[in-house]
């Protein structure tokens with residue numbers, strides 16, 4: 001039985017306080033369930049701080065420790081005093097339970113035995129749960145704990161237990177939200193499978209792995225909210241790079257000496273890790289590239305040269321990054337092919353019906369972002385891939401914005417190509433990968449010529465290596481491939497399930513808090529989103545906002561995000577885009593919101 005600690009009660013009470021409608025009860029510090037929840041949250045937080053050991057938590061993923069809104073980094077959960085042992089707090093816990101019961105109406109008994117069936121929402125599509133955030137988070141808890149019961153609509157106790165068992169610090173809002181925008185929004189996470197070896201998530205510990213985060217910028221502690229542009233690197237990646245150059249540096253494949261063997265092992269070992277991470281059938285299907293952009297250009301040039309005919313159609317969405325538009329324009333012009341574009345609705349979601357209509361007998365290839373980088377929309381790539389394949393088209397998925405946040409299995413997905421960049425998944429810049437289905441890669445011609453990709457060369461004729469070498473001309477980026485391997489190991493160690501759940505909470509919290517800033521308009525309110533927000537502020541240019549935030553030590557992207565068509569769909573040329581990662585905290589979001597509120 002997990003211990004009910006002050007820290008845990010602080011989390012529950014804070015979430016209760018946040019989860020209640022501001023208009024439903026007295027939201028001040030006085031009476032009413034909200035008042036109780038807030039007072040108890042404050043008190044439990046003080047008790048937590050008093051009981052916290054003065055040592056830093058270990059730099060490993062361990063028992064839950066959370067950063068609660070406005071509370072800074074909370075102490076680890078291993079606080080010795082159970083709240084039940086403190087008469088006053090014990091009574092307060094009872095009151096919180098009552099408040100919880102009053103706020104959350106569904107009967108606890110049903111939730112304790114039956115799997116969660118989220119209530120239907122009038123007008124919603126049949127498969128959409130009433131509160132997808134709650135629904136998916138509960139699902140995640142069940143998957144991670146193996147528990148049959150959900151706490152979300154059940155008793156406070158089971159709620160607390162599930163949170164604690166899953167090691168997920170802090171829980172998302174539960175129940176209806178009075179904010180009209182937020183109730184429309186209903187951000188959801190795709191179901192995250194139980195990951196082998198996944199353990200509880202400790203944000204303070206993971207932050208300890210990222211040296212760059214522990215600095216001041218313009219006199220303020222750095223807040224890195226530019227993760228969609230690039231992610232920071234954990235010590236494990238940095239050390240892999242230094243170790244490679246200090247011990248193992250050599251060219252690969254051709255040397256007959258020890259260092260060549262070590263470097264080759266590091267490079268080919270990284271290829272195997274990419275294969276595992278993407279769920280590909282063979283390491284031959286993994287081609288190292290400089291990143292997503294180069295991988296798409298490789299496919300456009302090589303596949304395009306072999307397979308495109310005049311009049312053929314390439315289908316893209318309105319949500320694509322320029323890297324998944326321009327290479328197709330170039331090859332389409334060369335081959336007389338035509339681009340077709342799938343429109344999106346006002347939330348920034350794909351119009352699936354329109355997509356279906358665009359697929360025709362001339363559709364050769366469909367190229368889609370898994371997650372969009374300007375609005376955060378997660379595309380329903382499973383359905384979209386299946387539909388394209390059923391019409392005989394090939395499918396490329398741009399995983400630049402998804403690979404660090406969502407599980408990917410290319411075989412289950414059935415796509416023909418999947419591309420991503422190492423630097424967006426805590427790895428080095430200058431390295432990325434293309435997954436390609438064997439039959440296609442074998443049928444495609446090389447796109448660059450040189451060393452490493454040949455079998456035999458004469459002036460009369462050259463024969464090429466098999467895959468993957470055929471597509472890797474010249475000396476590759478060996479050290480950074482090893483660094484990418486270390487980054488993938490790191491993500492696995494933290495656990496993609498933990499990452500997805502925690503980032504989802506950050507997104508939900510940021511979405512709600514940002515709407516409290518006067519004159520702020522959020523752009524992109526898709527139901528499935530990765531953890532990024534995009535907004536404009538009335539009477540302020542995005543550059544002004546970006547510079548203002550920088551003076552507060554907060555790094556965000558302000559601009560067109562290399563996705564101009566997606567922003568023009570909303571009548572905009574640029575937005576401010578804070579994007580989150582698992583090393584960010586709720587307190588950092590508070591700093592962002594405070595800074596935005598103070599902008600003049």
Ligand SMILES: Cc1ncc(COP(=O)(O)O)c(C=O)c1O
Pocket residue numbers: 228229290291292293294321323324369371372373398400401421
């Ligand atoms: C969705 C998407 N595709 C492609 C890219 C291009 O990635 P890279 O510049 O690493 O090649 C990005 C980068 O932001 C992106 O977000």
